[in-house]
Amino acid sequence: MMRRFWTQPLQRQLVIAIVLLLVPVLGAAIWAGVVTYRERVADVRDQTQALSMTTAAWVNRDLDIIDRMAVSISGLDAVQRLDESAADLLRRAVISRPSWSDILLVRRDGTLAARGATVPPAVDPGTAWVSEVLEQHNRVVLPLAVRTTPQYVLLGYPIEREGRIVGALGYVITLQALQDALAALPLPPGSVITVTDRESRILARTIDPEHMVGRLLYPGQQTFTDAARDYERVGPDGIRRIYGESVADKGPWLVSVEVPVSVVAARATSLWMRNSTILLLGIAGWVIVAIVLSRRLTGAVDHLRVTALRIARGDFSPIRRQPKLSREFGDLEQAFDEMLQRFNESRAALDAQMAEERRMREELESLQSQVIRQERLAAVGQLVSGVAHEINNPLQAILGFAELLQMQSDVPDTIKDDLRLIQKESARACAIIRNLAMFARQQPGQAATVHLGDVVSAVAELRHRRLHAQGIELSIDDRSTQPVMALITELQQVVLNFVVNAEQAIVMAGRLPGRITVRTYDVDAHALLEVEDTGPGVPVENESKLFQPFFTTKPVGQGTGLGLSVSYGIVESMGGRIGYRRAATGGAIFYFELPAAAATHA
Secondary structure, eight states: OHHHHHTSOHHHHHHHHHHHHHHHHHHHHHHHHHHHHHHHHHHHHHHHHHHHHHHHHHHHHHHHHHHHHHHHHHTSHHHHTTOTTHHHHHHHHHHHOTTEEEEEEEETTSOEEEEOOSSOOSOOOOSHHHHHHHHHTSOEEEEOOOOOSSOEEEEEEEEEETTEEEEEEEEEEETHHHHHHHHHSOOOTTOEEEEEOTTOBEEEESSSHHHHTTSBSSTTOOOOOSSOEEEEEEOTTSOEEEEEEEEETTTTEEEEEEEEHHHHHHHHHHHHHHHHHHHHHHHHHHHHHHHHHHHHHHHHHHHHHHHHHHHHTTOOOOOOOOOOSSHHHHHHHHHHHHHHHHHHHHHHHHHHHHHHHHHHHHHHHHHHHHHHHHHHHHHHHHHHHHHHHHHHHHHHHHHHHHHHHHHOTTSOHHHHHHHHHHHHHHHHHHHHHHHHHHHHHOOOOOOEEEOHHHHHHHHHHHHHHHHHHTTEEEEEEEOOOOOEEEOHHHHHHHHHHHHHHHHHHHHHHTOOSEEEEEEEEEETTEEEEEEEESSOOOOGGGGGGTTSTTOOOSOTTSOOSOHHHHHHHHHHHTTOEEEEEEOTTSSEEEEEEEEBHHHHHO
């Protein structure tokens, strides 16, 4: 037998040795489990008995407090006289105790003299309890037969005056506080605490109180006992539990603490598993020593094989290092790791280069689109300039003939009024065409002294009609008197950008009718211009990006993101400052300030 054993492979020899060792270990573990289970049962019995006695003492304490307060209230003159004025006293007592639903002051004949509830109570105990108080000449405790949660009980007390009972005082007590206190107790899962009266009617229960409170726990069976005890039995829900019972003699109520037998088994199993684990670890020690060398060799080869397969599948994450059987295996793993690191570095560099090329291509495409738009705008500007020149000639002829006709003496006054209107409107048309041509040319030149009011007037001529047609009022507040050194066409472009942005903000937000206010004023040696609108303003997260190139909040195809950035460059080139702030009404205020011409020359 031994010769055959030694001829087996090493792994099979280890399996046979482990099996032979586990036989006595298994026997010892079973014996330890039985002993542990019995000890845990005894512990749970002691715990349930102690908890039931503690809960019963707590219930007795609360009932004793009610007894003392009832004696105090019964001795008051208004209560002994069964006067309706006692209602205020009873009401204050009910308010001071949340668990008191009502206090009833009842005469001997069952008529109600006063009560403490200010609103209709949840239950009506009636007056049948009064006769029982009169018969027993002592306190009575009556559970009210209601199938509700929480359960209610009535504590009845006789009222004596001059040696005879003149009435009864009834406390309607909700057991919600008892229910809450029982639910807060730390119990094992599946455990139950039940409070019942002499008839085994459930007054409070921690599990399924909505259906169990008010029921008879064991109909037809007498379960009340005057002595503390512990035992095992199957509960009404079909679960076998260990019971610990104590009596709250002030009720008298029976407090029952029930812990499932399965909890005991779980605790015993946990302890048994711990002891068994310690024992098995001891056995596993020599097993590990026996197989560690063979497993290390197999593990090293398997680790390199799995790593190679992972790389073949496209997973190039770093190799997970582990102790190797020898230096040769460590060197091989190091070579694998260095090869993988260099490959990852090359791939990362290639990915970065491709991302940079993609970004540059997208930026180039965007710039090409902007160049195309600018070329189109330049072409449109040249066309507008030519058209303006062609329209201006006939307008000058109309203006000249209107002036000549007004000089003739034989022309009636009504005709002269019409001619003056023609002259006025023709002059206005000429001014609009002149401003349009000047803005369209956008040719650089020498800076000259410019009044901000002239710039605002030129832009107003260009946008007034369109703003009026969209229901937007254009208000101009021109108080600046200091000229600035600038190109008027560039300032027109900045102001026009502000006005167009304000117009689009109002229209896109649907805040029509709207208003755009253009203000100019002087501050020390600077001239300032502001454009305020009644739009929604700029979101806070976008305020820092307003003057960045290609940033726009408009829908695709409706904005290039260049207007404010170009305006920023124009104002900066003139030595000024451009900015944004939120208006008091919630809209936007875009502004710029330029040094006055006198300050510039100085």
